[in-house]
Amino acid sequence: MIHGSMVALVTPMNADNSLDWAGLHKLVDWHLEQGTHAIVAVGTTGESPTLDIEEHLAVIKKVVDQVNGRIPVIAGTGANATAEAVEWTQAAKDLGADACLLVTPYYNKPTQEGLFLHHAHIAKAVAIPQFLYNVPGRTGVDMKPETVLRLAQISNIVGIKEATGDLERAKVLIEQAPADFAIISGDDATAVELILLGGKGDISVTANVVPAAIARMCELALAGNAEEARAINQRLLPLHTAMFVESNPIPVKWAVEQLGLIQSGIRLPLTRLSEQYHQQLKTAMQAAGV
Numbered sequence: 577m578i579h580g581s582m583v584a585l586v587t588p589m590n591a592d593n594s595l596d597w598a599g600l601h602k603l604v605d606w607h608l609e610q611g612t613h614a615i616v617a618v619g620t621t622g623e624s625p626t627l628d629i630e631e632h633l634a635v636i637k638k639v640v641d642q643v644n645g646r647i648p649v650i651a652g653t654g655a656n657a658t659a660e661a662v663e664w665t666q667a668a669k670d671l672g673a674d675a676c677l678l679v680t681p682y683y684n685k686p687t688q689e690g691l692f693l694h695h696a697h698i699a700k701a702v703a704i705p706q707f708l709y710n711v712p713g714r715t716g717v718d719m720k721p722e723t724v725l726r727l728a729q730i731s732n733i734v735g736i737k738e739a740t741g742d743l744e745r746a747k748v749l750i751e752q753a754p755a756d757f758a759i760i761s762g763d764d765a766t767a768v769e770l771i772l773l774g775g776k777g778d779i780s781v782t783a784n785v786v787p788a789a790i791a792r793m794c795e796l797a798l799a800g801n802a803e804e805a806r807a808i809n810q811r812l813l814p815l816h817t818a819m820f821v822e823s824n825p826i827p828v829k830w831a832v833e834q835l836g837l838i839q840s841g842i843r844l845p846l847t848r849l850s851e852q853y854h855q856q857l858k859t860a861m862q863a864a865g866v
Contacts, residue, residue, distance in 0.1 A: 577758060578648045578675060578735075579776040579798065580613030581791040582782040584621035586829050587635055590842025596767045597638065599838045604642045606837060610787035612647065613777065613794070615639055619652035619677055620714065621781055621825045624842040633667050640672040640722055648794055650779075654679030654709060658694045665702040675705040677737060677779075681717035699730045708734055709741035711762060721748050728757040737762040737779045743769055752775040764816040766788075768809045771797035781819045782812060785831045786864050814860040823851045826848075835866065 585607070607615060617622045617639040618632050618674030627635070636651045643649050651668035653676040655661040665676045680686075681694060699706055707729060712718035718740075729735050738746055739762025749759045750773055758776040759766035767778035771794060783790040789808055797806035819827050823846065830849035832838050834857075842848060849857070 577756070577776060578614050579758065579794075580778075581611075581794045582606055582616055582648075582650065582760070582777055582779045582781050583612050583787060583790075584616045584619045584781055585639070585860060586784050586825055586832055586838065587618065587622040587627065588838040589841050589843065591841055593636070593843050595627075596839055596841065599605060600638055601642060601843055602668040603832075603837055604639055607783075607787050608643070608646060611791040612787045613791060614648040614650060614668055614674075615643065616652060616677055616779055617673075619680070619709075619834060620711070621784070621828065622652060623825060623846070624652050626846070629664075632664070632672065634672060636668055637671045649708065650675045650677050650679050654681075656681040656684050660855045661694070661698050662701045665704065665706070666696055669702055669704040673681070673704070675707060675734065676702075677707040677709050678719050679711065680715050680719050681730045682717070682826045685717045688720055689837045691717070691719050691819065692726055694722050695733060699727075699733050700822070703732060705734045707734060707758075707760070708736040709734060709739070709762070721745055721752075724749055734758060735760055735776065738770075739763055741766045743773065746770045747773050754820075755817045759818065764819070765809075765813060768793060768797050768802075768805045772780065772800070772802055772805070776804065777830075781824055781828050782784050782816055784828050785819075785835070786812065786866060787817065789864065797802060804863065805838040812864050817866045818853075818860040821856060822826050822849060827857060830854075831861060834858070834861070 735758030741763035
């Protein structure tokens with residue numbers, strides 16, 4: 577079972593917005609050293625919408641090769657066309673990814689039956705563990721718990737990244753899904769509480785900045801040590817908030833740049849963090865112990 581702190585890894589880019597392979601190598605090594613439990617490559621935080629398919633697959637391959645089996649690598653392979661999602665998921669499997677993360681089809685707003693058929697088709701087509709990803713604030717479609725529970729019956733659909741921050745919804749899924757179906761937080765601020773309810777981890781934006789703290793917080797919560805886990809989360813709350821002062825991954829890439837780990841590149845239509853938010857992020861990073 578993949579569990580714990582799963583960093584939604586930023587994709588480093590040079591100042592000219594070409595991919596920064598040396599920066600990616602540095603980032604992966606840092607997360608291995610800091611105790612991150614799994615890496616999500618080219619998810620939304622990894623700017624997947626602005627990478628072409630060759631770049632997308634090259635990032636997956638670089639991360640898989642460098643990690644070399646030490647922790648799981650989850651590849652973002654979602655698409656708003658089912659056939660395209662199948663192609664990307666098969667390619668990620670061929671490259672050695674341990675699992676795939678498939679966001680709900682965005683913009684075209686399928687029905688619940690459409691969501692079920694979409695994910696069931698991909699699961700049947702590609703024999704790799706697959707995580708659903710529900711983030712209605714970005715996709716324009718909400719996968720309802722009853723649809724998730726239907727999909728949870730499919731053997732290689734192994735969990736969901738639930739990014740609504742709705743703990744009541746998470747509780748329903750935890751109580752009603754099969755025991756081996758992982759409910760994972762996609763909302764850093766509520767991740768501790770979701771794990772304490774029985775969730776298995778956090779696919780985290782904040783872990784790009786404070787990987788050791790998020791890993792420890794998840795470990796404590798998984799062990800049922802609520803007081804210490806909540807104490808870490810309380811210290812990180814300003815940073816969780818600051819990660820979304822502008823659209824993700826704008827703030828997190830700026831923060832990781834401040835750590836000296838990546839260069840300034842970010843691709844249009846995304847832009848560098850507005851100067852008015854610089855001090856807020858610096859203050860939040862300092863409060864988090866950076």
